Amino acid sequence: MIFRTHHCAALRDKDIGNRVTLAGWVGSRRDHGGVIFVDLRDREGVTQVVFRPEEQAAVAEAAHGLRDEDVIQVSGKVAKRLEGTENAKLSTGAIEVVADELKILNKADVLPFPLDEQIANEDLRLAHRYLDLRRPGMAQNLRLRHRVIKTVRDVLDADGFWEVETPILSKSTPEGARDFLVPSRLNPGAFYALPQAPQQYKQLLMAAGVEKYFQIARCFRDEDLRADRQPEFTQADIEMSFVTAEDIFALIEKMFVAVFREAWGVEIKTPFPRLTYREAMDRFGSDKPDTRWTQEIVDVGGIFAGTEFKVFRGALDNGGVVRALNAKGLAKITTGQIEELTEMAKQYGAKGLAFIKCENGEWKSPIVKFFTDAEKAALKDRLNIEEGDLVLFGADKLDTVCEVLGRVRLRAVELLGIKHDPQRLDFLWVVDFPLLAWSEEEKKWNAVHHPFTRPKAEDVALLDGDKTGEARAEAYDIVLNGVEIGGGSIRIHEADLQSKMFGILGVDDEQQASMFGHLLKAFKFGAPPHGGIALGLDRLVMLLAHADSIRDVIAFPKNNRGVELMTGSPSVVDFKQLRELYIASTKKA
RNA sequence: GGAGUCUUAGCUCAAUUGGUUAGAGCGCCGCCCUGUCACGGCGGAGGUUGCGGGUUCGAGCCCCGUAGACUCCGCCA
Numbered sequence: 001m002i003f004r005t006h007h008c009a010a011l012r013d014k015d016i017g018n019r020v021t022l023a024g025w026v027g028s029r030r031d032h033g034g035v036i037f038v039d040l041r042d043r044e045g046v047t048q049v050v051f052r053p054e055e056q057a058a059v060a061e062a063a064h065g066l067r068d069e070d071v072i073q074v075s076g077k078v079a080k081r082l083e084g085t086e087n088a089k090l091s092t093g094a095i096e097v098v099a100d101e102l103k104i105l106n107k108a109d110v111l112p113f114p115l116d117e118q119i120a121n122e123d124l125r126l127a128h129r130y131l132d133l134r135r136p137g138m139a140q141n142l143r144l145r146h147r148v149i150k151t152v153r154d155v156l157d158a159d160g161f162w163e164v165e166t167p168i169l170s171k172s173t174p175e176g177a178r179d180f181l182v183p184s185r186l187n188p189g190a191f192y193a194l195p196q197a198p199q200q201y202k203q204l205l206m207a208a209g210v211e212k213y214f215q216i217a218r219c220f221r222d223e224d225l226r227a228d229r230q231p232e233f234t235q236a237d238i239e240m241s242f243v244t245a246e247d248i249f250a251l252i253e254k255m256f257v258a259v260f261r262e263a264w265g266v267e268i269k270t271p272f273p274r275l276t277y278r279e280a281m282d283r284f285g286s287d288k289p290d291t292r293w294t295q296e297i298v299d300v301g302g303i304f305a306g307t308e309f310k311v312f313r314g315a316l317d318n319g320g321v322v323r324a325l326n327a328k329g330l331a332k333i334t335t336g337q338i339e340e341l342t343e344m345a346k347q348y349g350a351k352g353l354a355f356i357k358c359e360n361g362e363w364k365s366p367i368v369k370f371f372t373d374a375e376k377a378a379l380k381d382r383l384n385i386e387e388g389d390l391v392l393f394g395a396d397k398l399d400t401v402c403e404v405l406g407r408v409r410l411r412a413v414e415l416l417g418i419k420h421d422p423q424r425l426d427f428l429w430v431v432d433f434p435l436l437a438w439s440e441e442e443k444k445w446n447a448v449h450h451p452f453t454r455p456k457a458e459d460v461a462l463l464d465g466d467k468t469g470e471a472r473a474e475a476y477d478i479v480l481n482g483v484e485i486g487g488g489s490i491r492i493h494e495a496d497l498q499s500k501m502f503g504i505l506g507v508d509d510e511q512q513a514s515m516f517g518h519l520l521k522a523f524k525f526g527a528p529p530h531g532g533i534a535l536g537l538d539r540l541v542m543l544l545a546h547a548d549s550i551r552d553v554i555a556f557p558k559n560n561r562g563v564e565l566m567t568g569s570p571s572v573v574d575f576k577q578l579r580e581l582y583i584a585s586t587k588k589a
Numbered sequence: 590g591g592a593g594u595c596u597u598a599g600c601u602c603a604a605u606u607g608g609u610u611a612g613a614g615c616g617c618c619g620c621c622c623u624g625u626c627a628c629g630g631c632g633g634a635g636g637u638u639g640c641g642g643g644u645u646c647g648a649g650c651c652c653c654g655u656a657g658a659c660u661c662c663g664c665c666a
Contacts, residue, residue: 034623048626068616085624093626110617113600116627117615120601123658176666196666223665347592347662450666505666549659560659 003073009045011078011092020097021075022047023105025134026066027116036063040074040097043139048087048096049074059102069108069115069134075101122551126565129556141553144263145541149216151262152236152537155255161212161238166201168194168218174507174515175451177221180231183581194220194232197534199450200519202239203491206530207522211241216537225560227549228483228539232558238488239532245476245490248533249429252478252486256427263544264423272427272478280430281399285406287433290482291426293413297405300324300393303378309370311354315395322395325405326383327412330390331357337415341392341408348407349400354393358385367393410482420481422546428479432456435473436504444506449475451505452498452519453489454531460497463504474531485540488533495523 004023011020024042036051053060066072076099087093112128113119115135125132132138153163172179172193179193195201198217205213217237225231240247253270260268280289283296301322304312312322327333333341338355345353356365368376383391392408394401435455436445445468447453455463459471475489492498498520502512512520538550551557558564578584 028626028628030625030628032623032625032628033621035625036623037625037628039626046626050624053623082624085626087626089626110599114616117601121658124600173666177664199666221665224663226665227660229665447666453666561657 007044008040008042008047009091011047011095011097013080013094015078016080016095018078019075020078021073021101022049022097023073024071026068026070026072026108028068029063029066031064034060036060036066037096038063038066038072038074040072045092046090047092048081048090049076050079050096050098051102052098055098056100059099062102062104063099066104067108067110069111069131070104071106071108073101073103073105074099123559123565126551126557126559129566133555138552141541141545141547142555144545145537145553147262148259148541148544149236149537151259152214152216152255152535155258156212156214156238159212159251161214162210163215164205164210164213165215166195166198166205166217170195170201171515173200174511175447175505177223180220180222183583185581188582196221197235198237199452200516202237202532203452203519203527203530204522206239206241206491206493207525207527209241209528211528213240213532214238217534225558225562227551228542230538230550230554230557231562233550234537236486236535236537237532238534239530241528241530243490243529243531245431245474245531248488248531249476252533252535259540259544260425266423268425268427272429274429274431276432277430277434277472278432281402281406285402285404285409286482287430288477288479288482288484289428289430290410290413291428292420292424292481293409293418295326295328295409295412297323297325297394297402297409298383300379300382303375303382307370307372307375309367311352311367312393312395315397318397320395320397321401322393323401323405324379324383324391324393325409325412326385327390327392327409327416328386329388330412330416331359331388333357333390333415341411344407344411345394345404348404350394350396350404353404353408354395356385356391358387358389358391361387424481426479426481430477430479431475432472433475433477434469435459435471435475436469438469445469445504447501447505449473449487449489451501451507452491454492454497455501463500468504476533478533478535480540480543483539483543484536485543486533486535488531490529490531493523493527493529495520498523 002021005020006022008022008024022040024040027039027041027046030037034053038049038051039046040049051060051063074097076097078095079098081094081096111131113121113124113131115131119125133142169182169192172181172191177196179196182192182194184190184192197219198215202213215237217235218232219235220232222231223229249271253272257268257270260266275289277287280287283289284291285297299321301316304316304322307313315322342353354367356363356368371379379385385391392405394405434448435453437448439446454474456472456474462468462471473489475487477484477487479485492501499512502516507515538553541553542550545553547553556564556566563569
């Protein structure tokens with residue numbers, strides 16, 4: 001038996017007169033008492049089927065009983081639609097299939113939610129995800145995701161990469177995110193960890209001489225969820241030997257050209273602009289700047305070098321900075337919104353948020369009375385202050401001011417109600433990240449990227465002195481419209497440098513041997529210089545799909561609390577299962 | 590762990606200042622309807638206003654608690 005001869009998006013004028021068989025879901029039924037129309041839907045599209053009682057009484061009678069989402073098989077002749085009844089909204093709108101046979105393959109119950117409109121209740125969608133995914137928008141997202149991954153594979157394959165799988169049951173590492181653990185039945189008391197990334201394995205593949213590796217890799221991190229964060233997510237994980245960062249930039253830019261050509265049919269411009277981490281923080285207050293809004297943070301410390309205004313004076317005298325952001329056109333801000341911004345500023349460590357509203361030709365501000373005429377003139381000039389502007393100030397330690405004004409900048413875009421062109425693509429490489437960050441909590445240095453990241457050659461010497469924190473890494477992130485969609489680095493490939501790095505991070509010799517001995521040993525047997533990158537595929541597809549959440553581009557995502565609502569995972573397991581694994585729960589019942 | 594927003598019919602939402610029997614559209618059920626494509630017409634069913642407590646003559650609305658969802662902070666090498 002042939003289930004169908006065509007998909008529901010296939011038939012056109014040229015098929016008129018042919019007898020065809022279609023199979024799919026009843027999208028809608030329009031029953032006129034006599035003639036009945038059914039929009040038959042499958043993955044590819046919709047075809048109108050007509051049931052005519054005067055031609056096929058029994059078939060039309062059966063069609064009266066059809067309901068939304070019944071699965072049916074229909075045979076009949078393709079006919080030109082009657083003059084004036086063509087539907088321009090359908091690709092198949094010039095024709096219809098006049099049914100002479102109808103087979104109901106599976107009746108459907110009444111649906112818990114309509115498939116043809118936006119549903120706000122995400123719970124309900126996730127609990128019936130198989131229905132949600134039938135909706136054309138979601139199906140398009142799945143198709144888009146497939147096309148993107150296929151393109152990534154094709155580009156890498158053409159460039160000589162090998163796709164290599166690495167273990168899912170792997171080893172827990174001390175740094176980074178919380179691990180998901182899997183108890184080992186055969187090794188009582190021992191645990192595998194699900195990989196946060198295939199990092200060490202891919203470096204070991206370089207030591208193995210693979211030279212060009214990639215993997216569409218599932219990664220696991222047991223941290224709290226967000227709209228753009230799931231506990232399991234997918235990376236295009238890439239590693240290459242004998243390369244510099246430039247080689248990796250060129251490869252990834254080539255890949256994005258191919259991806260956007262495939263997904264949107266557009267030609268994106270390369271090379272992408274680059275910003276150093278320092279520049280990104282200074283100008284945008286973020287290590288993943290959204291440059292679609294062009295207003296930048298400006299240093300006004302020079303203007304206020306001689307100020308008597310004690311807030312600015314104090315910041316400058318303590319070695320801090322005074323910087324400002326002109327939120328163009330935001331003078332209309334309400335008092336409540338100013339308060340909200342101030343609260344936000346305080347949350348990020350500022351003591352307050354000074355501002356100037358330029359309205360009705362005057363500067364309304366609690367602080368301008370402390371400014372001299374010269375300072376005001378310089379400020380107006382430097383920030384291009386015009387009627388309708390709102391200027392926001394940060395005066396504090398450098399890091400605090402960057403962070404605060406960066407957050408304020410993002411919120412200002414929201415408050416201004418700016419709607420960016422959906423086709424706008426601001427790609428950006430952020431380079432020269434710091435290698436290390438001091439953790440006040442743990443009183444130790446942590447790797448900003450990861451412990452395998454190579455220090456910049458000219459900064460290696462800094463590791464020994466008291467300027468450890470100033471050392472920069474051969475690390476880079478790729479940012480699209482303010483979203484970090486990938487990151488990587490050139491790695492350390494020498495055992496002694498890697499060991500030194502571990503030492504700085506507080507991993508002693510014994511721990512190094514037990515946790516990273518395999519890597520250090522591999523480096524001693526002729527590991528080539530290497531580096532790589534990982535792209536967050538969920539986020540990339542989210543941006544390509546114009547979705548607000550990566551949940552919309554993952555077939556079966558988890559909700560905010562890590563629960564997959566359809567199957568109900570995670571779930572309590574039987575005591576016997578735990579016993580076999582030598583596990584006991586400490587959760588009080 | 591913290592902050593915010595939300596929760597009213599199967600779905601999307603409304604309900605004036607706290608005031609009569611909580612409404613509408615879609616969906617569903619029944620009947621009618623021979624060219625619709627958001628088909629149309631008539632009729633009908635459908636509600637513990639998330640849950641618990643409080644204030645009040647009276648609570649969907651105010652207060653307290655609690656649960657859940659979402660967004661954000663912390664966290665995410």
